Amino acid sequence: MAIFLQLILNSIIAGSVYALVALGFNFIYGATKFFNLAHGVVAAIGGYAFFYFARILGLNIYLAVVLAIIFAGLIGYGLDKLIYLPLRKRKASNMALLVASLGAMTALQAIIAILFTSQFRTLSQNISTQKLFEVFGGVITQTQLIILLVTFLILSALALLLYKTHFGRAIRAISDDEETTRIIGINTNKIIGHVFFIGSAIAGLAGILVGFDTGIEPTMGLNLLLKGVIASIIGGVGNICGGVLGGFFLGFVENFGIWKISGEWKDAIAFALLIAFLIFRPRGIMNK
Amino acid sequence: MEYLIHLAILFAIYATLGLSLNLVVGYTGLLSVTHAAFYGVGAYATAILLTKTGVGFFTSVIFGIVIAITISFFIGVVLSKFKGDYYALGTFGFNTIVFAVFLNWQNLTRGPLGIPGISRPEFFGIDFTNNFTFLILSLVFLSLLYFVSRFIAGSSFGRVLKAIREDETAIAVFGYHTLYFKLAIFVISAAMAAVTGSLFASYITFIDPSGFRLMESVFILAIIVLGGLANLRGSILGAFFIILLPEILRFVGFPADIAAQMRQVVYGMILILLMLYRPQGLVGEYKL
Amino acid sequence: MVVTLITIGYFLLKGSSDFSVEPIKIGVIAPMTGNTAFLGEGIRDAILLAKENLNGTKYKYEVIFEDDQLDSKLTASAVNKLISVDKVDVIITFGSGPGNVVAPIAEQRGVVHFGIASDPNVAKGNYNFIHWTPPSEENKVFVAELQRRGINKLGVFESNQQGAAAVIADLRERLKGTDIEIVTDQLFNVGEKDFRSIITKAKNSGAEIYLLMAFSPELEVLAKQIKEAGVDTPLTSIEGFELTEQVDLFEGEWYVNAADATGDFISKFSAKTGKSPTLGVANSYDIFNLVVATIEKIKGSVKPLSEEIAQEITRVKNFDGALGNLSVNEDGLVISKAAVRMIKDGEPATISSAE
Numbered sequence: 001m002a003i004f005l006q007l008i009l010n011s012i013i014a015g016s017v018y019a020l021v022a023l024g025f026n027f028i029y030g031a032t033k034f035f036n037l038a039h040g041v042v043a044a045i046g047g048y049a050f051f052y053f054a055r056i057l058g059l060n061i062y063l064a065v066v067l068a069i070i071f072a073g074l075i076g077y078g079l080d081k082l083i084y085l086p087l088r089k090r091k092a093s094n095m096a097l098l099v100a101s102l103g104a105m106t107a108l109q110a111i112i113a114i115l116f117t118s119q120f121r122t123l124s125q126n127i128s129t130q131k132l133f134e135v136f137g138g139v140i141t142q143t144q145l146i147i148l149l150v151t152f153l154i155l156s157a158l159a160l161l162l163y164k165t166h167f168g169r170a171i172r173a174i175s176d177d178e179e180t181t182r183i184i185g186i187n188t189n190k191i192i193g194h195v196f197f198i199g200s201a202i203a204g205l206a207g208i209l210v211g212f213d214t215g216i217e218p219t220m221g222l223n224l225l226l227k228g229v230i231a232s233i234i235g236g237v238g239n240i241c242g243g244v245l246g247g248f249f250l251g252f253v254e255n256f257g258i259w260k261i262s263g264e265w266k267d268a269i270a271f272a273l274l275i276a277f278l279i280f281r282p283r284g285i286m287n288k
Numbered sequence: 289m290e291y292l293i294h295l296a297i298l299f300a301i302y303a304t305l306g307l308s309l310n311l312v313v314g315y316t317g318l319l320s321v322t323h324a325a326f327y328g329v330g331a332y333a334t335a336i337l338l339t340k341t342g343v344g345f346f347t348s349v350i351f352g353i354v355i356a357i358t359i360s361f362f363i364g365v366v367l368s369k370f371k372g373d374y375y376a377l378g379t380f381g382f383n384t385i386v387f388a389v390f391l392n393w394q395n396l397t398r399g400p401l402g403i404p405g406i407s408r409p410e411f412f413g414i415d416f417t418n419n420f421t422f423l424i425l426s427l428v429f430l431s432l433l434y435f436v437s438r439f440i441a442g443s444s445f446g447r448v449l450k451a452i453r454e455d456e457t458a459i460a461v462f463g464y465h466t467l468y469f470k471l472a473i474f475v476i477s478a479a480m481a482a483v484t485g486s487l488f489a490s491y492i493t494f495i496d497p498s499g500f501r502l503m504e505s506v507f508i509l510a511i512i513v514l515g516g517l518a519n520l521r522g523s524i525l526g527a528f529f530i531i532l533l534p535e536i537l538r539f540v541g542f543p544a545d546i547a548a549q550m551r552q553v554v555y556g557m558i559l560i561l562l563m564l565y566r567p568q569g570l571v572g573e574y575k576l
Numbered sequence: 577m578v579v580t581l582i583t584i585g586y587f588l589l590k591g592s593s594d595f596s597v598e599p600i601k602i603g604v605i606a607p608m609t610g611n612t613a614f615l616g617e618g619i620r621d622a623i624l625l626a627k628e629n630l631n632g633t634k635y636k637y638e639v640i641f642e643d644d645q646l647d648s649k650l651t652a653s654a655v656n657k658l659i660s661v662d663k664v665d666v667i668i669t670f671g672s673g674p675g676n677v678v679a680p681i682a683e684q685r686g687v688v689h690f691g692i693a694s695d696p697n698v699a700k701g702n703y704n705f706i707h708w709t710p711p712s713e714e715n716k717v718f719v720a721e722l723q724r725r726g727i728n729k730l731g732v733f734e735s736n737q738q739g740a741a742a743v744i745a746d747l748r749e750r751l752k753g754t755d756i757e758i759v760t761d762q763l764f765n766v767g768e769k770d771f772r773s774i775i776t777k778a779k780n781s782g783a784e785i786y787l788l789m790a791f792s793p794e795l796e797v798l799a800k801q802i803k804e805a806g807v808d809t810p811l812t813s814i815e816g817f818e819l820t821e822q823v824d825l826f827e828g829e830w831y832v833n834a835a836d837a838t839g840d841f842i843s844k845f846s847a848k849t850g851k852s853p854t855l856g857v858a859n860s861y862d863i864f865n866l867v868v869a870t871i872e873k874i875k876g877s878v879k880p881l882s883e884e885i886a887q888e889i890t891r892v893k894n895f896d897g898a899l900g901n902l903s904v905n906e907d908g909l910v911i912s913k914a915a916v917r918m919i920k921d922g923e924p925a926t927i928s929s930a931e
Contacts, residue, residue, distance in 0.1 A: 004774055006805075011774040035373055058359065063442065083560055092567040099513045100563035102506060107556025110549040110609060116612035119851060120793030122822075132804060139806050214769040214797045219611045223767065226380070233377060255773040263774045264736045264763040268388035271381035278370055278378050290685075291653075291660035389873060391736060391765070400737045404676040404697045417684070492648050494676040499648050535653060538642065548608030548616075548643035 002138070007255055011140035015251025016148045017210060021228030021245030022235065023154055028076075029173040030238035031195045035229070036093045038079055038219025039099040039203055041108045046072035046204020047216035051123060061125035068208055069201045076200020079104055080193050088189075105221070112218040123211035124246055137241045150209065151244060154202060158240050161198075171195060175238055230274045236284030245285055293419045299531045301488050306511040306523030307437045308480035311510065314360035314517035315441060316473050317453030319372070321505045322363070325386035326478040328500030329356045330485025332390065335495040345409035345490060352482040358477030359386070364471045383502050390497040402496025406489050423492060425470035429487055430524075433480055437520055440476070449473055450518070460465040514562060516572025525570050533558065598879045600871060602864065603658035605651055605678065606670040608643035609878075611767060614792075616643065618854035625848050626864040634872055635879065638666065639864075644674055646904035651677045659685055665882055666867050670856050672698060679704045679916040688885050690863045692856040694742035695930055699908035703886050707859045707910040708867075709899070711746035711833035714814045715821075717914040718832045719750055722785075731783025731809070732761045733774070733798060735790040739855070743814055744789055749865065759783050764794070770840035771798045775805050788813045791855050792820050801827045818842070821852050823922050830918045830927065834858075834899045841898035866910075869895065 025039055051069040054064035083100050092100075124143065131142040150256025162168035170191050172183040182188045207216065210224065227250065228243075250270060257269040277284065309323045333352035337343045343351075363382050370378045390397050399404065408416035409425065416422050440446050451459040452466050460466050489495045507530070515526025537551040562569075604623060606616035620641055627639055640656035640662050651674040658664045659681070666688045669675045675691030675698035682689035683701035690705045691698040699706040722730065730751075734744050744761070744900035751758065762774040775798075778786070786809055790798055795816045802811070803825075813831040817823065841861060845853050870888045874880045880888075892910075895902045899912040916928045 002778065003312070006776045007773060010770075010776065013772065014770050033373075035376065076505050083564065086564055087567065087615055090567060092563065095313075095509075095513055095517075096563045096567040099510055100560050102510065103556040103559030103563070106559070107553045110552035110556065113609065113613055114549045114553075117617055117851075118609075119617070120614060120796075122796070132806075139804060141804055160349045210769075215793060217611075217793065219613075229377065233374070241737070258773050259777060263768070263771075264765050265388055266768070267765065268385045268392075271384040275366065275378055275381045275385075278374055278381075279366060282370070282374055289660060291656045294652060294656040298653065400741055401695060402673055402676065402738075404679075404695070478785075489651075492652055492677055493680050494648060494673065496648065496673045498646055498673060498921075534650075535657070537656060547641070549613075551643070552609050 019247025040225030046207035059256035072204020073201030127204035236286035242286035322567030356482035516569030
């Protein structure tokens, strides 16, 4: 029984990271509808920016977090303005956008490695003395609890944004039909730019939190992104609640899956789940 | 000279991979990112048969083709239900799963240890351990598969494929069972990739799972997007460019400690710039 | 396009002019970019450190680094470039994969090749050598220590990569016929950062000690999560604990490691780079020094042929390396001994050596 509870806890912990990444990804995907490979590297940039502000410049931790998130957001915004927007204007195919985002991911990852070397670093100061909390006989660390809380906070914040503000309504309109939205006079490109900023800032935050929980390395983004994408699809692409739900569902399936099979099949299990959903419920859990 | 011969062999191999993928992606419009899986199947078939049994190279190629056809048939059937971006994600999933099999089915593939000591082909007493003769063999394969591809593309079968790409529903209305066509080209393309894999295994004489992960499929996709979709000469050009570029960059005098990373930065930027200024590829006629 | 290629090729080949004093060129193939770049960076730093410390040598030594991302096709390109274009005399590779790609080529073209690899295949032939403490040496000492401490139930966390797989495979063989049992063997992939569920699985097994057969960065994350899970079973490792920044995670734990003299090397390395050594770093340092010393020993003032270098290497006995007293055996393997050590106050301390 204790093992079962611990597995549930493990699933929730893993799921919260996936959910957080899915939030940022889903938010952007809803508006842009293309698979942005560079989303992962933005998370890495968030982690490294925090590292720079907090550990190298020695700023206050909370200030460093805010600065790092803004920085990540700006990078995402920049990618849109410099690369994706021009491509959209030329009516480039989704594949061209994919390849361009591949180029961006490759270049940015390499720049991080040049600036910070490829060494794996942990962002938390004390390795062995993290605060632990006992929950129903299982253990969770302070950082993991924070990730969980942050995920739900951001979910609520985004929901408020999307459903209670003008800006949010415009985003939803763009998700439904960008051309029509543009025709009725809304500056879709400006809004998409903002969407990139917010989504990338969330990714940056995810990068920082993962950095505290395990650590950062320049290539950490791709794996986070793939899991975030799986979570989004399972939950319902473009639907932010869906992404969160999908994240937890993925966490559960992975952890209970490797309980039955062994650890080295974890990625295969995650993708098998994806394929199962694509076959039987491609709209995801949330979408009808 | 040996260096150039080596690069030429790699070029021939990747050009063949590009051709086979172009049939599926460029002509039929199916965004498949799992080509490395079939490439790997051929490579492993040859590796295992050549090292563990007395079977010759060409027999192993046949085996590779048979296995690739079986697996791709099954994968193709499942994938046929997916559309657009979901199709691509489904292929991501299959690539990851096949990679996991290469890595974890250790009794068969020796997992991460890989399979060393694969011999070069032997027939008619020609010495294929000489790279130059191997190059000739590779170019023969390339030409053969090029003509096969050209034949397919130019035939009425090829015209149906292009029609499927343009508007699948329309052509279905005319009574074409589009499923059979999509499946057929997917399987043919997989068989071609497997043959290339066999060639690769015999050339490098050592195979391990690392050459067949998801990023390899993305790499092959990049070749045909760069060269130009639905243009066979474009795939050859794309392969030439993509193999050559990193090697040329080896000679550019970057300072030693950041040289490799700088090359990645340049490589990524070139991808971006190409997409921005020539999204249909170098000689492409078509954008999805 | 073809014309461009031929022109480039022509100029490259013409570039190999004759020097009055021909330097000895050593090519190093390691992952400089990608997920494992931190390993290549460490190796590069170690070799540059060794090169800096050279003085009064007969010949000049030049080192050329090439990136392969541990991807066999890139390794093949790198080795071909190093041999055909740079005309290197010695090649150093990292990993059993790259080693296996380069070995047949080195043998065919007659270039000395030193691999940092666990697969003995890499040392096949007259020109190929390996510097890596063989799993059999490490396990001999490991099993002896387990028996000395009366441990019967061993739990293993195994990283799904060559070095680890080779050690565990050898360990299983060695444990046959003893009363030590591997009660659980949890496999995970390189790059994994979430071990919580396999830790939960292992908790059930009743292991008296966990062997963490993993390397940085998985090792630290794994150890951290084991502690977070409230598991206080002792931890041990073969080769892992010294190759990490976070040594205090392993305070008080015993483990098996190659050789004696690492302390001095670790401090020199950290002083130069500000980091601790990663996998293969001490080996590459040793290889460089061993090769240079061997070449210097060859009589004559004209650059020796690869054949001579290869033969001279096979005669190396009792070379003083960072990994202890090294000798080359007839299979081309550099044998270094293993020892049992413990982390005391954040520093490795030998508690018993093998004879």
